[in-house]
Amino acid sequence: MSHIVILGIGNILFCDEGFGVRVIEKMNDLYEFPENVRQVDGGVLGMNLLGLMSEADHLIVIDAVRNGSPAGTLIRLAGTEIPARVRAKNSLHQVDFLEALTLCQALDNIPQTIILGIEPQDIDSLKTELSPLIEKQIDPMIARVLREVSALGGSFKKRSIVHVSGHTIQDCGN
DSSP: OOOEEEEEEOOTTBGGGGHHHHHHHHHHHHEEOOTTEEEEEEETOGGGGHHHHHHOSEEEEEEEOOOSSOTTOEEEEETTHHHHHHTTTSOHHHHHHHHHHHHTTTTTOOOEEEEEEEOOSOSSSOBSSOOHHHHTTHHHHHHHHHHHHHHTTOOOEEOSEEEETTEEEEOOOO
C-alpha cells in the first residue's frame, strides 16, 4: 500500500497565501483517511518538511501559485512543470519546498509529486481571511484533492460527526 501525503502549505497571515492550509483544515473537518493517507498543515515549514516528504510515495501539495492566470483559477502541476513554476519565486516557502523536494534525492526517495494550486488574488495584505473569490474555491479544490487520492489508490470517507471551530456537529446525511 503506497503512502500518500496531502500537504497544505502557505502563510495564513497573508490573505490568499494561506489557501493550502485552509483547504487542509476543512478537509480534516469533513473527511477521514486511512493510515496510509496523511493530511499535513505544512504552513511555511519548508525544509523542516524534508523527513515527512521523503517518507511519502506520493505527495499532493496544495498552495497558492502565481501562474499568470485569472485570480481563482485552479492549477495542476506535475513532473517537470513543478521546478519551472516554483523557481519563478512565487514565495519563499515555495523555494524552500522545492529545495526540500530536491534533497529527497539524497535520501533516495523522491515522492511522485503533484501541486494543486490556485491563482491568488491577494498575497500581500496582512489578514488571516482568504479573499471571497479564493474562499469560494476551497470546496472545488477539496474535490480535486479527493480525485487525486482516489487515482493513487487511496481512500477516504465523509465524517458522520463534523468538527468545526471547536464544535461537534452531527451530520444528518445531507
